[in-house]
Amino acid sequence: MADYDVVVVGAGLGGLACASRLSRLGHSVGVIDKHAVVGGYASHFTREGFRFDVSLHGIGSLNEGSEFRAILEACGVMHRIKPISKAYPYSVYTDRQVQDIPQDAIAYQNLLCELYPSEVMGIRKLFGALERFKMELSFLYADDIPEWKKGLLFPIKCPLLLKWSRRTTEQVCKEYVSSVDLISFFTVQWPYYGLPPHRLSALYFFIPWVGYHMDGCYYLQGGGQSLSDGFADSIRESGGSITLKKAVKQILHEGRRVRGVELKDGSFISADWVVSNASPSVTMRDLIKVEGISIKVDQYVAKLGQMEVGTSILQLFLGLDCSPENIGFDRQDLHVWENRDHLQDYRLIQSGDYAHTNLLFTNYSMLDGANTPGGKGIMVITCLDEISNWPDRGIAYKQKKKDITDLLLNRAERFFPDIRQHVVVAELATPRTMERYTGNSKGAVYGYAQTVKQSGIGRLGSVTPFQNLSLVGAWTRPGGGYQGAIISGFLEANRIHRKIQARN
Ligand SMILES: Cc1cc2nc3c(=O)[nH]c(=O)nc-3n(C[C@H](O)[C@H](O)[C@H](O)COP(=O)(O)OP(=O)(O)OC[C@H]3O[C@@H](n4cnc5c(N)ncnc54)[C@H](O)[C@@H]3O)c2cc1C
Incomplete structure (x- = not known):
């Protein structure tokens, strides 16, 4: 008898949605994540008393009666978020x-x-x-x-x-x-x-x-982390388990049938089904030994190698000793639309020209007052980015982080002249940070590039050439973002449920 019906590798939104739906359908589920908190990108971190939301700016389709809201209800999450x-x-x-x-x-x-x-x-x-x-x-x-x-x-x-x-x-x-x-x-x-x-x-x-x-x-009270925590609570409530700070080293299999996972600490977990929320190339390249299994597997891995990986992101998290409104920032999300040619802006992003790319300023204190009690403030400066713009972690990387932090603050001063004197914490997250924390190839934030070819039915599906190994999350159908990742996990849970029922 296996330890679990289903083991989920990764507690990003896709993994959490899949696990919560399955556990509510009565299956025993174990979720494993290498990070210290659930959520992947949908999480927060704390520096010097400031709690920074990693990703959430907006989530759509949460009005009463919407199909997406019904999905969150079926996952046992809707009543846990505000x-x-x-x-x-x-x-x-x-x-x-x-x-x-x-x-x-x-x-x-x-x-x-x-x-x-x-x-x-x-x-x-x-x-x-x-x-x-x-x-x-x-x-x-x-x-x-x-x-x-x-x-x-x-x-x-x-x-x-x-x-x-x-x-x-x-x-x-x-x-x-x-x-x-x-x-x-x-x-x-x-x-x-x-x-x-x-x-x-x-x-x-x-x-x-x-x-x-x-x-x-909508924004969510408590930020993206509150949604991830809601999923985690729902999983635990229906008998599932969540193990944090444990990385999966490999997915175990006999031929094209997976048997469970081995963790980096050397322990084994057996399962009838494995769902991977890690990126498809990491799953197929690092987590599973695919050589010599079948031509079908070889073809699948070759196909993954040809797909275009999406962009990453640069975020400057700022903790202020006053509210952002005090320095003149009185909007929630403000796109600086200086370069009106989006194609040219994209080229600037690709070449790492941070002095000229359009920027997005986000006032997290205004999105949710509870983010920053005590008269303090949180704002974030964002632009898309590519991992190739950043040297490997080391002295040059650290220096570049300092330089770009300075450059972005200089640019912010044009809009908010007093900003520097109110900055208490400045933490720059680069595409390398995104890759290191989530394991996503190239620090991609929406999985594969959302081109016409890689969208809709052209997007990678959840089914793999391994009989009982599935993929979920931004890389797979329907696509990236909170909604996309959650829907992918939810739909795959329904499919796995049907398959398991048909087998028994
Ligand atoms: C700065 C930023 C802003 C964003 N803003 C928005 C927004 O406003 N609205 C929106 O809808 N979307 C937004 N997004 C996109 C959205 O956050 C992501 O597309 C979505 O959260 C990805 O979910 P996922 O299921 O693919 O999992 P991920 O978040 O990619 O998580 C994958 C998880 O797998 C774990 N993992 C990987 N390998 C292993 C292993 N070997 N063992 C154990 N665990 C492993 C990782 O630790 C991680 O927790 C933003 C993203 C970023 C970075």
Whole structure:
């Protein structure tokens, strides 16, 4: 008899969602993570009394009645978290003034019509299409329609989904409006999805867009960690176990059937099924010995090697001795939209030109007052980044961290002149930090690049050539972000449940 029905390697959101759903369906589940807290990127860390949220800016689709909320309920998590609605999912600094972007789609549409009067017709058509797009998504998510029927009706019921799955974000925008400036403004949020509009799959821009502007955009009280803790509590409540500070060394198997895992401390855990939340290349390259098993396995590993890995991120976490409002930062998330050419901005990111890339400022004290009691403040400066911009950890790396911290503070001074005198803690997290803490290849934050080719049905699935080894998380279908990772884990749990039931 195995120790567990299912062992989950990694307590990122994908692993946690899979484990919580399975344990609530009655399976015995063990989750193992090498880190000291659950959540992977969805976690926090503390420096000198400041508790920094690693990742969460916004999570969409949490309004009452939404399909995503139903998933969190089925995982036993919804009643454990406290969503805080964001009236403005983000704001944009442009031409020396700040434009707040409303959550409400109609208000947003009206704002765009006001700013770009010559494009009113196109804007209205685009928003009309987005309404239809949302209805198509509801059809796809509906749990009272059998899967075979959805497959049959998909081309008739979901024409936009079908069409946009083959388009980039920019191509879809251009079907409705022609102003380059309007498209740049409308897609200023692209760094949240890791690729500029000319390469980003339309699905990966517009699905979260609908989530933010039609199904409710939220921060969470207690930050991303509160969601991860909610999953962990749900797993423990239904009898599952979570082991932290233990790395999985290898996934054990006989031929193409996995048997369990070996931990770095030399102990073994047997299981009928293994779910890996580690990146697919780490799973197949480092955790499992794949040589000589079968041609199918070789082909799968070769395919992984050819896939494009997504971008990483740079974050300067700042603890202040006052609230960010005191230094003039009175928004929650502020995109500095100085470089309006997103393609050029992406090239600056790729070459590590931190002096000129667009930046995002986040006021965590304003997102959740409980983040910083005692009159202090937390803000974070963010831009996308690539691991190749950073030397290996050592003296040169440390020096570069200091230089870039200084450069980012200089840039922040342009907007908040007094910022330096209020900084108590400044901690720079680079793509190497992201890789070291989560094990994600190249410190990728959304898994594989969310291109048209690697999105939708083109995205890597959860099924591997090993009979009872699954992959979950941002690298797999449907994709990156809190929602994507959670949905991947949830859907895979349902599939594993069906398989185990059919076997017994
Ligand atoms: C700075 C930043 C900002 C972001 N902002 C947002 C946002 O506002 N909204 C949003 O929706 N998304 C955001 N994201 C993206 C989102 O956080 C991620 O896409 C998502 O959390 C990834 O989840 P995952 O399931 O892939 O697991 P990961 O978070 O990648 O976790 C993987 C886990 O596996 C563990 N692991 C790996 N190997 C082993 C091993 N051998 N043994 C044991 N454990 C192992 C790791 O320790 C880790 O805990 C952001 C990400 C970052 C970094």
